[in-house]
Structures are given as structure tokens and as C-alpha cells.
Amino acid sequence: MxxxxxxxxxxxxxxxxxxxxxxxxxxxxxxxxxxxxxxxxxxxxxxxxxxxxxxxxxxxxxxxxxxxxxxxxxxxxxxxxxxxxxxxxxxxxxxxxxxxxxxxxxxxxxxxxxxATMAEYRFGSGRESKRFLCITSGTGLGVGMTIDGVPLRFAYGCLGDIGHIIVQPNGPLCTCGGHGCAEILVSAPILARRYGATAGLREVIDAANASDPLAITILEEAGAWLGIAIASMANTLFPDHIAIAGGLSAAGDYVLRPAERVFRESASIFARSNASFTRATLGTMxxxxxxxxxxxxxxxxxxxxxxx
Ligand SMILES: [Zn+2]
Missing domain, CATH: 3.30.420.40 (ATPase, nucleotide binding domain)
Structure with a gap:
């Protein structure tokens, strides 16, 4: 048994x-x-x-x-x-x-x-990674990292609240009370609201897949903000592999391409040249x-x- x-x-x-x-x-x-x-x-x-x-x-x-x-x-x-x-x-x-x-x-x-990070490390996109950074982007922006298969903990059991890394000075007010955090710029409800979607982020992704230019722009911009946030995280934490999980990753290349492009344009040469970048594989479970x-x-x- x-x-x-x-x-x-x-x-x-x-x-x-x-x-x-x-x-x-x-x-x-x-x-x-x-x-x-x-x-x-x-x-x-x-x-x-x-x-x-x-x-x-x-x-x-x-x-x-x-x-x-x-x-x-x-x-x-x-x-x-x-x-x-x-x-x-x-x-x-x-x-x-x-x-x-x-x-x-x-x-x-x-x-x-x-x-989520440990699941991807064991069964998904983070296998073989020694320093695995996993970013779960949905309603919030959750970030975890494992070092040799052990979660990295700074405070309160986790990696601080790194999803609230500030990417836009004087940006929109975030739920945390700060301004211009990555989380508020890529949050699924915020993206849905910008599009006028009543059925959430899924509606925006479906519209993008049907070639709606506004939906594509909203997702690409979110990808770019995510890329800036990931560049800062990578410059600090030096992951060897980065995976994007969560509801926003369901947008596929609309988000992942700009995220990786901005990451590779913005991060330090050392950080970016030693990190691979993929979509997570386990999905919502x-x-x-x-x-x-x-x-x-x-x-x-x-x-x-x-x-x-
Ligand atoms: Zn915040």
C-alpha cells in the first residue's frame, strides 16, 4: 500500500x-x-x-x-x-x-x-533546478523559491512579500497600501476591469485569442510589468530557472513573451545569462x-x- x-x-x-x-x-x-x-x-x-x-x-x-x-x-x-x-x-x-x-x-x-513552488520543483517545470524561482500570478502575485529543494524563508514562513516589489514609481494604489507594486499592475481582477470583462481574466484571454487588440495590449503590458519585477527578483536571488504559474500564465505567449523579453533586457547580464524561463506545467492544482x-x-x- x-x-x-x-x-x-x-x-x-x-x-x-x-x-x-x-x-x-x-x-x-x-x-x-x-x-x-x-x-x-x-x-x-x-x-x-x-x-x-x-x-x-x-x-x-x-x-x-x-x-x-x-x-x-x-x-x-x-x-x-x-x-x-x-x-x-x-x-x-x-x-x-x-x-x-x-x-x-x-x-x-x-x-x-x-x-506551488515545491509542486513545480518536484513534478513540474522546476525539476533539476538548484535555485528555482516560481511566480504564481493570478488575483495576487505569489513568489516562492527553493534552494536545493528547500523553500527559502525570510519572514513569516516565506520569501517576504516580493510580489509587491515596486515597478512603477507613483503607480496605482495597491491593496497593500503601497503604490506601483508589481501585484497591482498584473492582478487578474485589475486586468479584467481594464478590459471591461464581466467574466474575469478568462474573458480577456479568450478575447486575445480571438485577436481583440485591446485584450492583447492589456496582456502584453501585464507581461512587461511582470518582466520588470522578475528582472529585479533575479538580480537579487540569482535563480537558475524561472517559471510563471497561475491564471495569468494561461494567457501563454501574450504574457510570457513580453515578460521574458523585458526580463532579458532589464536584468543584469550575469543574472539573465544564468537563468532559463518557462511557463509552469502543473496548472491550477x-x-x-x-x-x-x-x-x-x-x-x-x-x-x-x-x-x-
Ligand atoms: Zn502592493
Missing amino acids: NRSVLCVDIGGTSSKVGILDSAGQLHLIDSIPTQPDAASFVSYLCDLIARTRARAGDAGHSIAGIGVAVAGFVSGERDRLVYNSNLSWLEGFPIKSRLLERFSLPVEMEVDSNA ATLIGAAWPFWEDRNLHGESRTG
Whole structure:
């Protein structure tokens, strides 16, 4: 019997649960809305986990533990969310201890951008990379980096809030309170609003694919802003491989070409000449898959647990 991991992805609008087997395949994926009341949401989430665990048992999965990815900054102990302006009602709630009380299984929490990065490192576009930078561009701009397969953490479990690197002086007001951040210039809702789309970023991408010039311009400009942000990140972090994941990457070359062109025009010669650049390959399930990563290899778990 293979050891599988019960994966949870707590996102801003919906939360997913699934079973990841040892070959990297997801099973029994289900989701619930992320409701703005911490106690009832976590209780509801536990019920979904219990149902999924029972179904996994019926299907022959042996569960090694529960891996939880959450959008936002986490505590130093990685047991609760400490900041996400979209999930402020969940801040400070003891998510990990509630799961430990309810289920007699090990529980590990991870920041969503790190989870997505670890999934791409293990199963997707970051395989073989020693210093892998993974940029997830959707509603927000999440950035993770692994060094030899271990997430790089500066503060609050993650790589700071590098998606808010400033790329346009005196630019638009960002949700973080700053101005001209990369995130606000490439945010899916902002791009959809610029186009007048009622059905979100997907509508803009569909219009671009139908040769709509406004949609193409909006996506290309977003790609260029992303390229500037990536150039600054690369000059600082020296990745050997960079992957673009998330909803914006579904725009394909409309975003990726200008992003790579601007990156290669703007970054230092040393940084750009030592980094390859691709679209991520796992799609929207990367965060759910990567929630399992602490259970993949004991050596990584123990090695990285010593760092802040
Ligand atoms: Zn910002």
C-alpha cells in the first residue's frame, strides 16, 4: 500500500481538499467556499477532510499526514495564518492544533506560494533546478523559491512579500497600501476591469485569442510589468530557472513573451545569462499538490525545520 497525503489548499474564495499519491497523482478532489468565520469554516473544512479521508481509505490509500497550504503569511511555528488582508478573519486562528485534535495524523502547514513552488520543483517545470524561482500570478502575485529543494524563508514562513516589489514609481494604489507594486499592475481582477470583462481574466484571454487588440495590449503590458519585477527578483536571488504559474500564465505567449523579453533586457547580464524561463506545467492544482511536500522526504523536513 502506497503512502498518500491528504492535501488542503485554503484560498481566498474557495478551499480544496484532495489525496496526493506517491506518484504525484491527485485523487478525490473536492472544495468548499472559504467562509468568513474562522471557527465555522475550519469545522466545515474538518468535515470535508474527514469525508475525504474515509473515501481515501475505501480506495486503498494509507494516509501519512495532512498538508495544509494557506494563502498569506504564517507564524514562525507554521501553525496559523498571521496576515492576509483577504482572510483577516482567519488570522491567529489555531488551524493546525484544531486539525491535530480532530485527526490522529501529523499536520504540516505551508504558505501557498511555497507549496506551488515545491509542486513545480518536484513534478513540474522546476525539476533539476538548484535555485528555482516560481511566480504564481493570478488575483495576487505569489513568489516562492527553493534552494536545493528547500523553500527559502525570510519572514513569516516565506520569501517576504516580493510580489509587491515596486515597478512603477507613483503607480496605482495597491491593496497593500503601497503604490506601483508589481501585484497591482498584473492582478487578474485589475486586468479584467481594464478590459471591461464581466467574466474575469478568462474573458480577456479568450478575447486575445480571438485577436481583440485591446485584450492583447492589456496582456502584453501585464507581461512587461511582470518582466520588470522578475528582472529585479533575479538580480537579487540569482535563480537558475524561472517559471510563471497561475491564471495569468494561461494567457501563454501574450504574457510570457513580453515578460521574458523585458526580463532579458532589464536584468543584469550575469543574472539573465544564468537563468532559463518557462511557463509552469502543473496548472491550477500546483498549490494543492505542493501542500503535501513536508511528507515527501524526511531529510528536507528536518533540514529546513532548523531555519527561520
Ligand atoms: Zn502592493
